[in-house]
Amino acid sequence: MPAKKLFWDDPYRTxxxxxxxxxxxxxxxxxxxxxxxxxxxxxxDRGTIGGHEVLDARKIGTEIFYTLPAGHRLKAGDLxxxxxxxxxxxxxxxxxxxxxxxxxxxxxxxxxPEKIGxxxxxxxxxxxxxxEGSIAPVLPDVADCVNRLIEENLPIESAFSDExxxxxxxxxxxxGEMACGGTxxxxxxxxxxxxxxxRNIGSGRERIxxxxxAP
Numbered sequence: 007m008p009a010k011k012l013f014w015d016d017p018y019r020t021x022x023x024x025x026x027x028x029x030x031x032x033x034x035x036x037x038x039x040x041x042x043x044x045x046x047x048x049x050x051d052r053g054t055i056g057g058h059e060v061l062d063a064r065k066i067g068t069e070i071f072y073t074l075p076a077g078h079r080l081k082a083g084d085l086x087x088x089x090x091x092x093x094x095x096x097x098x099x100x101x102x103x104x105x106x107x108x109x110x111x112x113x114x115x116x117x118x119p120e121k122i123g124x125x126x127x128x129x130x131x132x133x134x135x136x137x138e139g140s141i142a143p144v145l146p147d148v149a150d151c152v153n154r155l156i157e158e159n160l161p162i163e164s165a166f167s168d169e170x171x172x173x174x175x176x177x178x179x180x181x182g183e184m185a186c187g188g189t190x191x192x193x194x195x196x197x198x199x200x201x202x203x204x205r206n207i208g209s210g211r212e213r214i215x216x217x218x219x220a221p
Contacts, residue, residue: 008069010038013051014164014174017099017189020092026056026084033071034080041090043070047124048102048188053090056080068172097128099189100197103162103176104216105131107152107194108202110182112214115151116144122211126188131216134207141212142204148214149202155181159195 009027012019025037034055043063044050050063055072058080062073080086105126112119112135123134135141155178163177167185176190177183191197198218205213 008067008172009036011070011172012038012040013042013189016040017095017191018092020090020095022088024086024088026080026082026086028082029080032061032076032078033073034078035069035071036086036088039070039088041070041072041088042095042098042189043072046186046188047105048098048126049128051090051098052094053088055088056084056086094128095189098126099191100218101128101131101216102126102188103190103194104152104156104197104200104218105133106176106184106186106188106190107155107197108148108200108214108216109133110184111148111151112144114182115147129217132205132213133216134211134213136210137212138210140204140206141214145202145204145214149200152200152202156194156197156200159193161193162190164190 022040028035042051043065058074058078119135167173174187203215
C-alpha cells in the first residue's frame, strides 16, 4: 500500500507523526506523508524524517521513496516525525499554480501550443513550448489574463479524477480545469502578481519564465 499523500488534503501542513513502512539501506517509505516528491516539474519539498535530512524524494508509480543519510538507523515500524520547510513549500505552491494559469491561458487563448517542458523552483518557474517565431507578442495578453484571475481571488478546487491511479485535477468554476498532481493554494489571490519573460531556447522552441511579487 503506497503512502497516503496528505499534502493533497492539506497543502499548508508542515509536520506529521507517522510510521516507517519499509527500509532499504538509505531509502525509506512511510505510511502517510506530507513530503512532496519531484513530479510534473515541481521540485521536492525540503525537510526531515525522524530528524534526518531528506536528501532525495522520488515518486515511482504511486509510491514515494525518501533517501536519508547513511547511518540513520530507522527500521520498519518506527514512529517518526516528518517536518517540511513551510516557506519553501508555499513558494513552490504559489509558483506552481502561477505556471498552471499561464499554461491554461496559453492553451485557451493562443492556439493550444505543445508544452515540451516545465520546471518549478522556489524562485522561478518556466514552461517550454514548441513555437515558431518569438512568443513575446502574446505575453502581455497572457500576463493580463493571469493577473486578472489572481486579483479576483477565485477559489481553486483540487480533487481526484481517478483515485486508484492517483490522477488529479484542478478546477476554477467559470474559468476551466486541467489535469495536475501538484500542490495548489486554496485561492488564486495567494499567488500574488505575476511577471513573465520570454527566452529563446533554440529553433522552434520558446520559454516563458515566471516570477512573482509578494502576495
